Structure formats: C-alpha cells, structure tokens
Amino acid sequence: MNRRNFFAGAATAVAATTVSRVSMAALPEPVTQASTATAPPLVPPNGRPYNPVVTLNGWTLPWRMNAGVKEFHLVAEPVVREMAPGFKVNMWGYNGQSPGPTIEVVEGDRVRIFVTNKLPEHTTVHWHGQRLPNGMDGVGGITQPHIPPGKTFVYEFTARRPGTFMYHPHADEMVQMAMGMMGFWVTHPKAEHPLIEKVDRDFCFLLGSFDVEPGSATPKVNTMTDFNIWSFNSRVFPAIDTLNVRKGDRVRIRVGNLTMTNHPIHIHGHEFEVTGTDGGPVPRTARWPEVSVDVAVGQMRQMEFIADEEGDWSLHCHKAHHTMGPMGHDVPTMIGVDHKGVAEKIKKLVPDYMVMGDKGMADMGEMEMPIPDNTLPMMTGTGPFGSAEMGGMFTLLKVRRDQKPGDYRDPGWFKHPAGTVAREVSATGAPAAPRKTGTTPASPDSGSATVRKPSGHGAHNH
Amino acid sequence: MLAGCASLSPDGGTADVQALVDGNPLMAGAAAQRKPDDASQQSVDALLAQPLDAEAAVRIALVNSPRVQDAFATLQLSDADRVQAASLPNPVLSFSRLAQGSEREFERMLTFNVVGLLTLPWQARWAGQRHEAAKLQAAQSVLLLAADTRRAWVRAVAAQQSVSYLRDAKEATEAGAELAHRMAKVGNWSALQRTREQLLLADASAQLARAEQAAVASREQLTRLLGLSGTRTAYTLPDRLPPLPKAAPELGDVQALALRDRLDVRSAQAQNTAVAGSLGLTHATRVINAMELGVVRNTTFENDADRSKSTTRGFELELPIPIFDWGQARSGRAEAQYLQSAARVRDVGVLAASEAREAWQGWNTAYALARRYRDEVLPLRKQVNEEMVLRYNGMLASVWELLGETRASMLAVNAGMEAQRDFWLADTDLQLVLTGSSPGGMTAAQTASAGDAPATGGH
Numbered sequence: 001m002n003r004r005n006f007f008a009g010a011a012t013a014v015a016a017t018t019v020s021r022v023s024m025a026a027l028p029e030p031v032t033q034a035s036t037a038t039a040p041p042l043v044p045p046n047g048r049p050y051n052p053v054v055t056l057n058g059w060t061l062p063w064r065m066n067a068g069v070k071e072f073h074l075v076a077e078p079v080v081r082e083m084a085p086g087f088k089v090n091m092w093g094y095n096g097q098s099p100g101p102t103i104e105v106v107e108g109d110r111v112r113i114f115v116t117n118k119l120p121e122h123t124t125v126h127w128h129g130q131r132l133p134n135g136m137d138g139v140g141g142i143t144q145p146h147i148p149p150g151k152t153f154v155y156e157f158t159a160r161r162p163g164t165f166m167y168h169p170h171a172d173e174m175v176q177m178a179m180g181m182m183g184f185w186v187t188h189p190k191a192e193h194p195l196i197e198k199v200d201r202d203f204c205f206l207l208g209s210f211d212v213e214p215g216s217a218t219p220k221v222n223t224m225t226d227f228n229i230w231s232f233n234s235r236v237f238p239a240i241d242t243l244n245v246r247k248g249d250r251v252r253i254r255v256g257n258l259t260m261t262n263h264p265i266h267i268h269g270h271e272f273e274v275t276g277t278d279g280g281p282v283p284r285t286a287r288w289p290e291v292s293v294d295v296a297v298g299q300m301r302q303m304e305f306i307a308d309e310e311g312d313w314s315l316h317c318h319k320a321h322h323t324m325g326p327m328g329h330d331v332p333t334m335i336g337v338d339h340k341g342v343a344e345k346i347k348k349l350v351p352d353y354m355v356m357g358d359k360g361m362a363d364m365g366e367m368e369m370p371i372p373d374n375t376l377p378m379m380t381g382t383g384p385f386g387s388a389e390m391g392g393m394f395t396l397l398k399v400r401r402d403q404k405p406g407d408y409r410d411p412g413w414f415k416h417p418a419g420t421v422a423r424e425v426s427a428t429g430a431p432a433a434p435r436k437t438g439t440t441p442a443s444p445d446s447g448s449a450t451v452r453k454p455s456g457h458g459a460h461n462h
Numbered sequence: 463m464l465a466g467c468a469s470l471s472p473d474g475g476t477a478d479v480q481a482l483v484d485g486n487p488l489m490a491g492a493a494a495q496r497k498p499d500d501a502s503q504q505s506v507d508a509l510l511a512q513p514l515d516a517e518a519a520v521r522i523a524l525v526n527s528p529r530v531q532d533a534f535a536t537l538q539l540s541d542a543d544r545v546q547a548a549s550l551p552n553p554v555l556s557f558s559r560l561a562q563g564s565e566r567e568f569e570r571m572l573t574f575n576v577v578g579l580l581t582l583p584w585q586a587r588w589a590g591q592r593h594e595a596a597k598l599q600a601a602q603s604v605l606l607l608a609a610d611t612r613r614a615w616v617r618a619v620a621a622q623q624s625v626s627y628l629r630d631a632k633e634a635t636e637a638g639a640e641l642a643h644r645m646a647k648v649g650n651w652s653a654l655q656r657t658r659e660q661l662l663l664a665d666a667s668a669q670l671a672r673a674e675q676a677a678v679a680s681r682e683q684l685t686r687l688l689g690l691s692g693t694r695t696a697y698t699l700p701d702r703l704p705p706l707p708k709a710a711p712e713l714g715d716v717q718a719l720a721l722r723d724r725l726d727v728r729s730a731q732a733q734n735t736a737v738a739g740s741l742g743l744t745h746a747t748r749v750i751n752a753m754e755l756g757v758v759r760n761t762t763f764e765n766d767a768d769r770s771k772s773t774t775r776g777f778e779l780e781l782p783i784p785i786f787d788w789g790q791a792r793s794g795r796a797e798a799q800y801l802q803s804a805a806r807v808r809d810v811g812v813l814a815a816s817e818a819r820e821a822w823q824g825w826n827t828a829y830a831l832a833r834r835y836r837d838e839v840l841p842l843r844k845q846v847n848e849e850m851v852l853r854y855n856g857m858l859a860s861v862w863e864l865l866g867e868t869r870a871s872m873l874a875v876n877a878g879m880e881a882q883r884d885f886w887l888a889d890t891d892l893q894l895v896l897t898g899s900s901p902g903g904m905t906a907a908q909t910a911s912a913g914d915a916p917a918t919g920g921h
Contacts, residue, residue, distance in 0.1 A: 214853060214856060214858050215849065215852075215853075326856065326858060327856075327857050327858060328853070328856075328857055328858040328859050328860065330860070331857055331858070331859065331860040332645065332650060332651065332655075332860055332862075333650045334645075334650070334861075335648075335650065336648040336649075336650070337641065337644045337645050337648055337650060338644050338648075339641070339644075341640070342637045342640050342641050342644075345633055345636070345637045345640075346634075346637045346861065346864075346865065348633070349630060349633060349634050349637070349865075349868045350847075350851060350864060350865075350868055352851050352855075353851070353854070353861075353864070354855075356854075356855075356857065357857065361857060364856075364857050367855075369855035369856075370852055370855060371852050371853070371855050371856035371858075372849060372852045372853060372856065372858070375856060375858075377856060378856060378857050378858075449649060450648055450649055452648070
C-alpha cells in the first residue's frame with residue numbers, strides 16, 4: 001500500500017501494436033497503461049472544461065480533438081492485471097489494463113471511439129446507459145457486425161446525457177466479462193445542473209468478480225455464482241487504493257456493478273445520499289440518507305456526502321464473503337472441535353500440519369503460512385492495531401483535516417486523539433454487569449446445540 | 463575293461479553339483495551343502511543375527527533347507543544306481559544233494575551270467591550318463607531353491623514394507639474418523655458426514671488386516687525355505703528392498719543364452735543320450751537277454767562196501783529259446799522311450815527359448831514400471847501433497863481433503879514398492895530362466911518335487 005508512486009505511476013507508454021501501422025495511421029495513437037496505481041485526475045487539456053474524476057487504481061483515457069470531435073482509441077487485448085502484489089491474473093481488458101481506462105466527456109460532446117480488436121476472438125463495445133443511435137449500441141449481430149480479431153471499428157455519437165455509465169462487450173459477453181472486459185464512462189454536465197452538485201473529490205470504481213483457482217492465473221469463465229475474487233476495479237484489499245479526502249470535502253463515489261450478484265456498498269462514519277444512477281441524477285425529493293446502498297447487477301450508483309468526520313473509515317461490500325480472498329467454500333466448520341491427540345497423529349503423517357479453524361478463522365489472518373503460488377490469503381491486510389482480517393471488496397475512506405485540495409496521496413494511518421480509541425478495561429475498573437443466575441448450558445450431545453466457550457487450549461501448541 | 467572301476471562318490475556329488483552352479487548370479491557365491499554340520503549351523507546363526515539380506519537368505523537355504531538335502535539324497539540314489547550298474551554280476555554257485563537208496567549225489571555248479579558280463583561296459587556307460595543327468599537335475603534343484611528363496615525373501619520384505627505404508631494410510635483415516643466423530647459431537651457435522659468418514663476407516667482397517675496376514679504368510683514361506691524352526695524363526699528382515707539397478711544389463715540374444723546355459727536343457731540332452739544308450743542295449747539283447755554258462759561237477763557216492771564214488775564234470779549252458787518272446791515288446795518300449803525323451807528335449811528347448819523371451823520382456827517392463835513409480839509417480843504424488851498442504855494452510859481445503867491426499871499418497875508409495883518388488887521377482891525369474899531352469903519349477907523331464915514353490919508372480 002505504501003509503495004504507491006501515485007504521480008510517478010501515471011506514466012503512459014505507446015503501445016506496440018500488431019495491427020498494421022498503415023491502417024492505424026489515421027487513428028489516434030493508442031495509449032496504454034502499465035501501472036495499477038491510481039492515476040491523478042486528467043485535467044482536460046482541450047475541449048469543454050470539466051471537473052475530472054479519479055479512477056481507483058485506474059486512469060482516464062486521453063483523447064485528441066479532430067475537427068471538434070473527441071477521438072478516443074480503445075484497444076481490446078489480453079492483459080495481465082496485478083490484482084494484488086504477487087497475484088497476477090491473465091485477463092482481457094483495454095489499453096493494458098482491466099478495467100479499461102475511464103472515458104470522460106462533457107454533455108453535448110461529439111465523440112468518436114476507435115475500437116481495435118487484439119483479442120483472439122471477435123468483440124464489440126456496448127455503451128451501457130447511453131442515449132445513442134441504435135447502430136452505435138454495440139450489440140454484436142443485432143446492431144452491428146462483430147469486430148473480428150485484428151480489425152478496428154469506429155463508434156460515433158453525441159454524449160447527450162450527463163451521468164455515470166459503463167462500457168463492456170456485447171459479444172461472447174459471458175466470457176469477455178468474466179475475463180475482465182469493462183470500463184467506466186463519465187459524462188460531465190455542460191453547465192451547472194440543478195441536480196448535480198459540484199464536488200471536491202469524485203471517485204469511481206467498478207465491482208468485478210472472478211473465479212481464479214488458487215495457484216492458477218486465468219479466471220474460470222464458466223463460473224456462475226461461486227466466485228472467489230471480489231474486486232474494486234480488479235484490485236483486492238489490501239491492494240485497493242484508499243480514498244483520501246480533506247475534512248469537509250463534498251465527496252462523490254460512483255460505483256458500477258458488472259458482477260453477477262448485488263453488492264451492498266457500505267461506508268463507515270458518514271451517511272450519504274444516492275444522487276444518481278445510470279438513469280441520471282436522482283430528484284432531490286427521492287433522496288434519503290443511507291449508510292449502505294445496494295448496487296444491483298448491471299447498475300450504477302452515485303453516492304454523495306460531506307466528509308466531516310476525521311479518521312480511517314471502512315468502505316466495503318457488506319456481503320461478508322465479498323471481503324474475503326479465496327477460500328474453500330466446502331471446508332467444514334471446525335469451531336469447537338477438540339484436536340487433542342488427533343493433531344499429533346496428523347502431524348506425524350503431514351509434518352507441516354497445523355490446527356486451524358477450531359476457534360474460528362481468525363487464525364488465517366494471524367498466521368503466515370505458505371499457500372499456493374499466485375494466490376492471496378483468504379483474509380489479510382494489517383492496520384496499526386493488527387490484522388484487518390479482510391480481503392476483496394474493502395478499502396478505506398481517509399478523512400484528514402490537512403489533506404490539501406487536489407492531493408490524493410495516502411496520508412498514512414489516522415492518529416487518534418487521546419482517549420478516542422476503544423481500550424481494554426481492567427476487571428476491577430468495570431462496573432458490575434447485571435447477572436442472570438440458574439441457567440445451565442445444554443448438555444453436549446451428538447448434533448445438538450451447544451454453548452461454546454473458549455476451551456483455553458492454545459491450538460498452535462498442539 | 464572289466465575294471466570294477468565304479469565306486470560311490472565320497473561327497474554324494476556335492477562338488478560336481480557345485481561346479482555346475484558356480485558363478486550363477488542366483489547363488490551369489492553361496493555353496494550348497496549335502497548335510498548340515500556344526501560349522502554350517504554356526505554360520506546360519508551368525509547370518510540370522512543380523513537383518514537378513516537376500517544373499518544371506520540364499521546362503522542359509524543352501525545349507526539348511528530340507529529341499530537341498532532331498533536333492534542331494536536323490537543324487538546319491540542315482541550314484542548308487544550308477545555304481546550298481548558298473549559292478550560285475552556275481553557268479554552263482556549252486557549245490558544240491560540227492561539221495562537214492564544209499565546212493566548220495568552231490569551236484570556243484572558255478573554259473574555265470576554271460577550276457578550281463580558282455581553288456582557290462584554298456585550298462586556302466588548308460589548308468590554314468592543317467593548319473594550325469596541326475597547331477598544336472600540336482601544342480602537345477604539347488605538353483606530353484608536359491609531362486610525360490612530370493613523370491614520368498616523379496617515377497618516377505620515387500621509385504622512387511624507394505625504393512626508399514628498401509629498402517630500410515632490407516633492412521634490418516636483414523637485421524638479423519640476421530641475428528642469426524644468430534645465434529646459430530648459438537649454439532650458441526652451430521653451423522654451422515656461422520657459415518658462416511660468412519661466407513662473410510664473400516665475400509666482402511668480391512669486393507670491393513672489383509673496386508674498384515676499377507677506379511678505373515680510370505681514370511682512363513684521364507685522360513686520354510688530356510689528350513690528354520692524354533693527361536694530361529696524370530697529373524698529380522700531389512701526395512702526396504704534393494705534399490706533398482708542403474709541400467710538394464712546388456713544380454714545379447716537371450717534365447718541363445720538360455721539354450722546354451724540352461725541346466726534343464728542340458729539335463730534333457732544328457733537324459734536323451736542315456737536313453738539312446740539304453741536303446742542300443744535293448745537292441746543288442748533283443749532276442750537273447752540272458753545266457754548262463756555254468757561249470758558242473760557231480761560226485762556220486764555209492765555208499766557201498768568199497769565206498770566207491772564217481773565224479774562227472776561238464777558244463778551247462780542255459781539259453782532261453784525265442785519262440786514266444788522275440789523281444790518286440792521290449793524293443794518297442796525302448797524305442798518309445800527314446801522318442802519320448804527326444805520329444806522332451808525339443809519341448810524343453812522350446813520352453814527355454816520362449817521363457818527367455820518372456821522373462822526378458824517381463825524384466826524390462828517391471829524395470830520401466832518401477833522406475834516410473836520412482837522417478838515420476840512418487841515425486842508427483844509428493845508435489846500434490848505439498849500443494850494440498852498449501853491449500854489447507856489457505857483454508858482452501860479441509861483437513862479431510864489433506865488426510866485423504868495423505869492416504870492416497872501412502873497407497874501410491876505402496877504401489878511403487880509393489881512395482882519394485884515385481885521388478886526383483888522378474889529379475890530372479892530372468893536369472894533362473896537364462897541359466898537355470900524354468901521358473902515354474904522343474905520341467906517335465908524332472909521328477910523331483912518342486913516342493914512348496916510359490917506360484918510365480920511378475921509375469
């Protein structure tokens with residue numbers, strides 16, 4: 001987390017392309033991104049001005065102006081995305097990364113997007129949520145021929161409606177999305193809009209899920225529900241960048257869901273309002289305060305709030321399994337199972353064996369044991385007070401009074417004012433709790449419910 | 463020519479037999495002994511004091527096994543027959559006393575079987591040939607015993623090794639079943655899940671019990687071949703079989719080798735020569751197979767007053783008259799015997815060549831298999847185990863999957879060890895097939911019992 005070279009990471013490189021140079025000569029140079037760091041906002045060098053977004057662990061695609069038309073060049077291609085340090089996944093994406101770069105335009109812009117297909121199979125791009133001519137909607141076979149491998153197609157339309165959108169293939173969709181093909185599209189309002197506030201920080205990320213067999217590197221594209229990698233912008237905690245804001249900032253977070261399940265996105269310490277969906281800005285009368293918003297499949301939610309509480313606030317999907325890394329979903333619950341005698345026996349046969357899970361799974365966060373290559377632990381991430389026991393769709397909203405405007409750097413861990421951290425209370429100092437007497441726990445018997453109290457034996461001393 | 467030359471061999475033919483098997487790889491320098499003596503018993507005790515390797519087992523069997531003693535006794539019988547055949551027939555003295563009134567007559571006659579005398583060299587040569595065949599057969603018995611001992615040793619060590627792997631495999635399921643029981647006890651598992659793990663344990667226990675019985679049986683097999691009893695049966699075996707040889711030997715034409723060196727081939731040939739000899743004898747004595755020539759001296763005592771007596775001398779020739787038996791039957795029988803023996807020579811030759819091909823192929827297959835286990839299966843198996851531990855560490859797999867993998871691993875190691883065992887059995891078969899005899903026991907020409915030789919495995 002500390003290795004992020006925030007600004008340095010924004011370096012871009014010209015792609016070496018296998019597509020004919022002659023045929024590409026008239027197109028905008030495809031720009032590719034090698035870094036997974038959060039790129040600083042791309043302040044528009046030309047065209048209509050707007051207040052740019054920050055794509056978490058991502059970047060915004062540069063464009064060129066051509067006779068008043070904004071020209072972008074997307075290259076659909078296989079990429080290797082580092083989802084966490086040491087965990088690299090073979091994906092399909094755009095311009096070097098998955099998700100692809102965010103496309104930012106202004107309401108009313110004429111937009112021309114060249115799409116070069118460097119995948120082994122045909123593709124298309126669907127501009128999710130946009131008002132556009134039917135033939136530009138990117139549904140292979142229905143509104144256009146597929147883009148064959150090696151070919152470049154062009155899409156052209158006017159960004160008619162301000163709001164948050166996505167782009168993704170509509171050709172072999174199941175496979176191409178399971179492989180990570182997706183990206184963000186933000187259309188900024190041309191002028192002040194009664195329902196769209198000006199914000200100080202504008203973050204966006206897409207929710208993605210992948211099934212990567214531990215020890216392998218390519219997602220299993222046929223998985224329908226039992227995914228094991230849950231990501232924000234194809235990154236997993238603790239490798240997802242934090243959302244760093246200044247105290248008092250108006251913050252907007254745009255979340256799009258391209259997984260196959262819903263995600264209740266929850267922010268600690270603040271309440272927010274959903275100010276927009278991919279359908280547009282929400283009327284003020286329809287907004288209500290929330291601390292979680294469920295982002296359904298294929299949906300977009302725009303949350304806004306004033307970051308007025310200092311600290312390191314968790315921001316995560318509230319489905320507990322989605323804040324975990326890969327785990328064996330068929331591993332039985334071991335809680336309360338006495339390993340005495342058996343552990344020694346197993347250790348004799350498997351010298352590296354250690355008892356785990358008999359007191360819960362926190363062991364996993366605490367113990368550093370070797371696991372298969374190119375896999376991350378089920379729960380991980382360390383904070384100033386120990387193991388965070390989290391993974392997947394989890395990051396932090398860091399609110400600091402001294403975070404300078406436009407500075408997106410990680411300010412480090414929050415320094416709590418004295419006396420504001422939960423602490424241990426000595427037995428004598430605690431007030432007496434009301435006690436109920438006369439109850440006895442159910443007798444332990446096969447299959448019956450049993451009160452489980454810590455047995456006291458240290459599992460790792462077995 | 464009549465030299466009553468034949469005498470019993472003082473060592474019962476031990477030296478001759480030893481000369482036939484010397485240098486055979488199955489013997490590994492061991493010597494067969496006709497009768498156990500103090501020195502050999504002391505050496506047996508010394509060998510039994512340490513874990514018994516294959517060579518020591520062969521050494522013990524060759525001095526201690528009832529089977530080797532049996533073989534030498536059989537050889538001694540043949541030696542006695544040989545000496546008997548080469549002995550001059552004894553002359554027959556007959557004496558009769560006849561009385562007629564007062565007259566007494568004494569008749570003395572010395573007869574000699576002339577045909578027996580005339581055919582003596584023939585008989586002696588024939589018996590000698592038969593004895594040569596008997597020596598070859600005794601040598602085969604010795605090699606078969608050495609081979610059987612090696613095989614029994616290989617089986618006993620392997621079975622003992624197998625028990626230890628299956629015990630580990632069972633322990634893995636035992637741990638799984640015990641944990642399953644505790645899982646159910648605290649309410650984490652249903653009876654169905656618990657019972658499934660217990661079933662695995664029951665299966666593993668049965669497998670182990672069978673292996674333990676097999677280990678006892680194969681050890682007793684070895685004990686019998688070693689001729690051991692009492693406290694001597696408490697010998698120890700090494701923990702593992704010898705490692706595989708580095709490379710396959712260069713043997714050239716294995717068929718030619720077998721046809722040249724195999725003792726049963728040579729024995730059949732020697733027997734055939736002997737039968738041919740007997741055929742000649744039978745032909746020669748076809749019509750006249752007995753002729754007795756005697757010297758007669760008759761003395762008659764008149765017992766009258768002057769005590770006169772008279773003596774007559776003469777000779778007597780006794781010759782069967784070939785009216786009914788012209789010897790066709792004996793001649794036909796001899797010819798049939800010759801044909802039979804010639805057929806057996808051919809049979810043994812075909813068998814030897816075929817067995818040589820089969821054993822060579824069997825050796826190569828067993829070698830390749832055992833190497834595949836050693837170089838591929840077991841390292842891969844180990845890797846799978848290590849990967850499973852990593853998965854267990856990451857809470858990606860349960861302890862039951864880990865234990866299941868461990869159990870599968872033990873079974874794979876066991877299968878690898880069985881492949882190694884089969885290689886050593888095939889190796890023994892090949893040695894025997896190329897230089898000794900049929901690995902299935904003595905060939906048809908041999909009458910000696912193969913004893914309790916186990917059914918050969920490995921092919």
